[in-house]
Amino acid sequence: MTAPIHVRSEIGKLKTVLLKRPGEEIENFTPEMMERLLFDDIPFLPEAQKEHDAFADILRDNGAEVLYLENLSAEAIDAGNVKDAFLEEILTESGYAAGTTHDALKEYLMSMSTLDMVDKIMSGVRKNEIDFVPSDLVSAAEDREYPFFMDPMPNLYFTRDPAASIGDGLTINRMTFDARHRESLFMETIIKYHPRFADKGLHVWRDRYHTTRLEGGDELVLSDHVLAIGVSQRTSADAIQDVARSLFDPANDSEYDTIIAIEIPHNHAMMHLDTVFTMINHDQFTVHPGILGEGGKIDTWTMHPANNEDGFTIEHNQDLEGVLKKELGLSELDLIPTGDGDPIIAGREQWNDGSNTLAIAPGVVVTYNRNYVSNELLRKHGLKVIDTLSSELSRGRGGPRCMSMPLVREDL
Numbered sequence: 001m002t003a004p005i006h007v008r009s010e011i012g013k014l015k016t017v018l019l020k021r022p023g024e025e026i027e028n029f030t031p032e033m034m035e036r037l038l039f040d041d042i043p044f045l046p047e048a049q050k051e052h053d054a055f056a057d058i059l060r061d062n063g064a065e066v067l068y069l070e071n072l073s074a075e076a077i078d079a080g081n082v083k084d085a086f087l088e089e090i091l092t093e094s095g096y097a098a099g100t101t102h103d104a105l106k107e108y109l110m111s112m113s114t115l116d117m118v119d120k121i122m123s124g125v126r127k128n129e130i131d132f133v134p135s136d137l138v139s140a141a142e143d144r145e146y147p148f149f150m151d152p153m154p155n156l157y158f159t160r161d162p163a164a165s166i167g168d169g170l171t172i173n174r175m176t177f178d179a180r181h182r183e184s185l186f187m188e189t190i191i192k193y194h195p196r197f198a199d200k201g202l203h204v205w206r207d208r209y210h211t212t213r214l215e216g217g218d219e220l221v222l223s224d225h226v227l228a229i230g231v232s233q234r235t236s237a238d239a240i241q242d243v244a245r246s247l248f249d250p251a252n253d254s255e256y257d258t259i260i261a262i263e264i265p266h267n268h269a270m271m272h273l274d275t276v277f278t279m280i281n282h283d284q285f286t287v288h289p290g291i292l293g294e295g296g297k298i299d300t301w302t303m304h305p306a307n308n309e310d311g312f313t314i315e316h317n318q319d320l321e322g323v324l325k326k327e328l329g330l331s332e333l334d335l336i337p338t339g340d341g342d343p344i345i346a347g348r349e350q351w352n353d354g355s356n357t358l359a360i361a362p363g364v365v366v367t368y369n370r371n372y373v374s375n376e377l378l379r380k381h382g383l384k385v386i387d388t389l390s391s392e393l394s395r396g397r398g399g400p401r402c403m404s405m406p407l408v409r410e411d412l
């Protein structure tokens, strides 16, 4: 059997991928909660599910095995016999380490089948669904009107972010905003207890117990020894240093000796590197023109292992094309601008994840159908573009790359 996680590029043929089918969590909130939950609108659930099923079908039809986060989580909890411990952890991270509300929530969730419990935790627990009136100070003094005991986790269908495969291992991420903090606990549980992953010698290059922030949308596996990581709204430079130290440590036996840190604007529309830059073929990339300054400049820092105190060297550069050519050993490079360079179209299509392409083989990409200008341009550049439905899914501000966590890709 091949390793349960094996990803040495962004473009190798996709063999196994982790998705999360959108559930009640994507509609279980009010407009007042949207901003905090990192959504710009409230999707229509049945349509979102249809769109997501169509996306999964495309991946399956092209030879990928599709696994679902909700199922793996429940299977892992059962296999490890850790329902109690899992609940304690998620309750603690939801603000209930002890007390009567903790006890009531625990009793309620414990009474469910493991899969129902997982679905419930993901979709949120409202106050009116438990026969219990909290008497603690928080409920009395702070939370009187708030309708939830446990918030929904609508961003779970962006499986890309809570963890990221690198080589034969992964990072399990400490995420930036409260709205997403708890998400990576599912992946940690899967890696620890699911028979498919547990005790298989997987490297966890960096775990979720850090104060510095890292999200998978910023982590791009450019080759079997080069990563690109965004310095972004969601990923801090100090977290990238951690990743470098871990991957460059000879004791950890990783193949990675190069990290290109790329600084992008810190805002909601471009929250991760993969919303503005993706690799789609050996020598082709999408790039949102909005991240490039005058003369196409952008700040990058290339890190290599070194025998100094930091454990690495850094080299500053502003020529992304030159840096990519050098580190990937390419003589030519095709950087394809989102929206064909038209400022209105580029802005619009980037907002709807026009740069967020998922390569499922070299030169074969899945994109949102609504970004028709960028899609057409990709076709003109020789790519095979499979476009997928996107009216509802795009309201969560993530595209095909965000919605997928590759676990196994064929080597190039």
Ligand SMILES: NC(=[NH2+])NCCC[C@H](N)C(=O)O
Pocket (backbone or CB within 6 Å): 037, 038, 039, 155, 158, 160, 161, 180, 216, 217, 218, 271, 272, 274, 275, 356, 396, 397, 398, 399, 401, 402
């Ligand atoms: N890899 C990505 N670009 N993911 C997009 C995540 C979108 C999500 N609403 C968030 O703000 O976190």
